[in-house]
Amino acid sequence: MPNRRNFLKASLLGASASMLAWGGKLAAAPTRAGAKATAARVVSTWDFGIAANQAAWAVLGKGGNALDAVETGVQVPESDLKNHSVGKGGYPDRDGHVTLDASIMDADGSCGAVAALEHIEHPISVARRVMERTPHVLLVGEGALQFALEQGFKKQNLLTPEAEQAWHEWRKTAKYQPSINSEVRDYGTGLPGGANNHDTIGMLAIDAHGRLAGACTTSGMAWKLRGRVGDSPIIGAGLYVDGEVGAATSTGVGEEVIRNAGSFLVVELMRQGRSPQEACKEAVMRIVRKRREASKTLQVGFLAMNRDGEAGAYAIQHGFAYAVCDAQKQDALIPAQSVYRTSYS
Template sequence: MRKLLPSLLFLLLKLSYTFAGSPFVATTWAFTQATINAWEQLNSYDLALDALTVGCRTCQAMQCDFTVGYGGSPDENGESTLDALIFDGNTMNMGAVGGLRGIKDAIGVARKVLENTQHSFLVGSLATAFAKDMGFPEESLTTNYSSNQYETWKESNCQPNFWQDVTPDPTKSCGPYKPKSTCSLRRRHPDPILTNEIPQDIPESVFNTGNHDTIGMIVMNAYGHLVAGTSTNGANHKIPGRVGDSPIPGAGAYADSEVGAAVGTGDGDVMMRFLPSFLAVEQMRQGATPSQAAQTAIDRITRKYPSFFGGIVAVDKNGTVGAACNGMDRFPYTVANRTSNGAVVYYADCKQT
């Protein structure tokens, strides 16, 4: 009888494991191969962090939409730099890199920050030095595609760009730019709450479905361990040194295994000002559905920036997925779970502001 007890205990633990949660992978955009690879990894080893790393690494290698990984979104110097984040919903620990230069595996470096340091965020050339110490090879992130993007942009007088309140006129030239002497004296954006008007002089976003900035991924294993992460090469034609929302916790991604997780994509310079991923998780904590939580996060942004371009994917701890968006007709996101028979692309209809 005693010999049967360990076997019986193992069986009970296995049954408990099987029904402990509803494992899934959810990803921004129609990044199906990244979702499939993450799901297969999750099924093989049931380690959420490994699945997330594999999924984001897939998009980096595939150069998804040329907005993830090397060889895309060159800055004003023609250089591609990378941002990435991993957020662990069990420990509330994170690892992130911003403006990473000369290292292709941004999500891998972010994970090293998570697991091998007591820090949260490393940036720039010193993040490259850290990555090299961790065994990552330094190599060029430039490709023929990114070089052609850069040259075409230069030939069009550096249009579009992200400059404002500078001289010479940034809509007609490539600079170099200097600040206008009257810049600090002008109130550029009137308060729509006081004037009851939408500001008319906010520059049009250069973000769109071809320049959307990020893969955001959420993974939950059968134990209910939630993790969220991002990887991106940032905004095309960005001012050198720019880091977007993707590696910032609560902006690009956020997770709490007791509640849910969320990821964002789009105009990161605007999104980081509102911490939409954190807000969506907190809305779910208060009882909102994932769809309601994502919409609240989008509404918080569009109240100030009506033409904002972006989307939020939110998932609760039960595996229910929702999304919301603005600035496009429909926002695709991809889900894999036990009932999906592979990766399935869903679409959120964007609320028109």
């Protein structure tokens, strides 16, 4: 009969072999016990989420995994030069630098993020490399750029002529005031000043195996102070995923989300038994209760999906919507309920 020492030795050797098979990383957590096959689904923030969802569905619809889907999906707005709040088309900070933030998270708690990253078109893919190839969660600034270049990403100028022109127009007054729902009102118009001056795409997906993943990426607030980082790359603020419960992401003024660990809060509320919409509403109401006067002039919204694929959202201001894509709905855009009903569109 094998003794305890031999048993432990065999167990350790088996674990080492498993890690080597996964390129030095622990094998992915299996689907939750007793889970049945799940209908794949992807949801994301705002109307530009429709195109992003289509790219993600190209992965999910073929039986691909949720992590690949969310990375592929959010790359679409990252490359869209008409989107001035995400990626390559993003407006710069007040010194004329385009800096990008992104995070990605898997069902087992694996996560990676980058903040204040310059010169790289797809920060979400750099975030995934941080998750898979380093012992860290978050790399920032010059260090994030150095890592990206070492990983083979190409350095490029992200300040487009359109964004540079808008920046020069803004400098005439240098007035800084984020606009509520600018991503809806002015998306694609290229208007200078307050137009398109902040937002994010957050994406959540569940694959046919019932595995969740999420991604969040942004160029942050236009004309921000150099070095400002919002909620998008902060795990637990802009994004949080727990494969046993659900996932959540946020949009709007990142400082308010960070103060409340918003996406983590939404997931924990779902853990307590609330539906995705109920959880999002309570997270929004906590911001409103703490910042009642300020909340009347700012936007924060949450989007959540539970482990069964049910989705829901809630926002402070009217006008937030989220896109849904699954086998039945390919381009649905669903308006979220809100605290205040005044339309800013």
